[in-house]
Amino acid sequence: MAIRNNFSIPNRLVIRSDLVPGESVVGYLRRLSIANGFDSLQWMFKNNLSSKEETYYEDIMYQVHCITGCDYETIKGCGYIPRDKNDRITNFYGFEIRKKHFILASQKICPMCFYEKPIFQSVWDIRAWIACPIHEIHIIDRCPECGRSLSWSQATYMCECGAFEYDDCFKGNSHENVIFCSKHISFLLWNRKEDENTKIADKVRVFSLENFLDLIVDLYMVPLIETRIRKFIYGSIYKDYEDCLIHSMGIIMNWRMVFMNM
Incomplete structure (x- = not known):
């Protein structure tokens, strides 16, 4: 069973390693x-997370x-950090993104x-990262x-x-629209080349990562409830986030440039 280290003693770890680029904390x-033979992450912390x-x-x-001896700035660079515990904005590889765009x-x-x-x-952990842009699953x-949730x-x-x-669950290919979505997020994060057939980069290049993540949801947001003070509460017309993403990306990939200037 895992034994929590109440004092964060560095020498609790016999086997150590550096963070791999792109690895989550x-x-x-x-x-x-x-x-090191523990069955939970909780042993590292004074209070259970x-x-x-x-x-x-x-x-x-x-x-x-x-605890790990890993460089502090390296750890921060591989995570995404809210500016404070009540903040809705996180720093993700230098991009400011709202927490609602993550699944934690x-x-x-x-x-x-x-x-x-x-x-x-x-x-x-990005919510819109539904398909792998490399393996297309x-x-x-x-x-x-x-x-169960993992x-x-x-x-x-x-x-x-x-x-x-x-590593033993290999499903069929994902819908091409969600694959293109992940490829475009890769482009925005790391400037990785996209499929030239989609031309998505040319059509939405003006959007930041945060604005792009907002757009793919907001395209299908509609007023659902009107409050007593005549204020509308908005929600997606699709119950399933993937359905929303598929249809939104269909619009974005065929977006006429004339709308980009409006």
């Missing part, structure tokens, strides 16, 4: 916990630095990426056997049910 802690988001607070990242309640993975290189990537966040805090590479290992 939570994934880094999971990898080290497994290597209630959410994945807490691992990105600066005081927690400093504890990670003390569970762990998302691309099984094929994980098979090739068993690290948990930060970019998987779905990112998963639930066990295909039991339906845990972010357990130091293991399999579901709690024991019937699913993270």
